[in-house]
Amino acid sequence: MYDEQGAEYIDCINNVAHVGHCHPVVVRAAHEQNQVLNTNSRYLHDNIVDYAQRLSETLPEPLCVFYFLNSGSEANDLALRLARHYTGHQDVVVLDHAYHGHLSSLIDISPYKFRNLDGQKEWVHVAPLPDTYRGPYREDHPNPAVAYANEVKRVVSSAQEKGRKIAAFFAESLPSVGGQIIPPAGYFSQVAEHIHKAGGVFVADEIQVGFGRVGKHFWAFQLQGKDFVPDIVTMGKSIGNGHPVACVATTQPVARAFEATGVEYFNTFGGSPVSCAVGLAVLNVLEKEQLQAHATSVGSFLMELLRQQKIKHPIVGDVRGVGLFIGVDLIKDEATRTPATEEAAYLVSRLKENYVLLSTDGPGRNILKFKPPMCFSLDNARQVVAKLDAILTDMEEKVRSCQTLRLQL
DSSP: OBOTTOOBOEESSOOSSTTOTTOHHHHHHHHHHHHHOOOOTTSOOHHHHHHHHHHHTTSOTTOOEEEEESSHHHHHHHHHHHHHHHHOOOEEEEETTOOOOSSHHHHTTOHHHHTTTTOOOTTEEEEOOOOTTTSSSOTTSSOHHHHHHHHHHHHHHHHHHTTOOEEEEEEESSOSTTTSOOOOTTHHHHHHHHHHHTTOEEEEEOTTTTTTTTSSSSSGGGGGOTTOOOSEEEEOGGGGBTBOOEEEEEOHHHHHHHHTTSOOOOOSSTTOHHHHHHHHHHHHHHHHTTHHHHHHHHHHHHHHHHHHHHHHOTTEEEEEEETTEEEEEEBSOTTTOOBOHHHHHHHHHHHHHTTEEOEEETTTTOEEEEOOOTTOOHHHHHHHHHHHHHHHHHHHHHOGGGGGGSTTO
């Protein structure tokens, strides 16, 4: 990225510009379709069918019905409606610290937001974040997937004892605002079993992590195993490379229950010819430039460089991630793992002065989050970590407020 004076920055956080800022193939697709036709989806156009077909090829076969919208918030709001119509239930189970969007319906299911606003609604139930670094079941637990899934089971049982009925479990496939969390493999399958038994559906929020970001798979929920299939998948952000596109994918039974209400779903701009042309272009670039494989190789390289920083700098407590979704957990003390909140803010500010754009997240605002455009290169990784290393070294030597960084300070 460049500022108004032409200074060049390395962007480590913009997961919206998925295939790169202003990618010429995506820009051209929008421009060319704009010159021909751009209207709402009441007017039949091949692009929407072609795009749905291409998306369906990336997903498990049961997920074959698509609704197109303009934002991730709209997608999650529709997913909530679909779940409630299909199950006939009202309540939702979410993970602690989750964020699912800015609409009122989604603020209500986002602990990250509602705890600072109107509080928790009686129809919302919060389960512990499956965090194996900071949560109750950590890296030394024999089976954290089952342990965290049993916490969901406990939350569901508690709700049922109060006469509540579960419509859905919402989870980001890789919780981002919660601190760049990688749920233990098998966790989603176990949770889905408990949720289905309670009559609910499983909603996988792929808005930040879908479209090949994890490298090994096209969708992050696939990290949980080939047998796991969500009932609903929501997409946003990266789907349009900056153009406002979003999507909900679901199964035929869920879609039929929604249709049976007689109240059609219509979205003026969702699924427009231009939006679908943009979406198709993003898929074409991902395929032609082999960006999924690129995310695997560059992400692995970046993780290794960051692990070297963990050995060198005591403030780095944990490095976790997959593909180009990586979190660096900064701590004040290795034994207590106290979040190094002030130090993280200082570090991010210093990085910006050094032309690297990075930000923090997590409950303690101490997680450095890496979610760069998928074209992020090996050279970008080297440059960023070299600057990170230099600033951490300088902090250890000079910044007395960071006394806990080294025992001798």
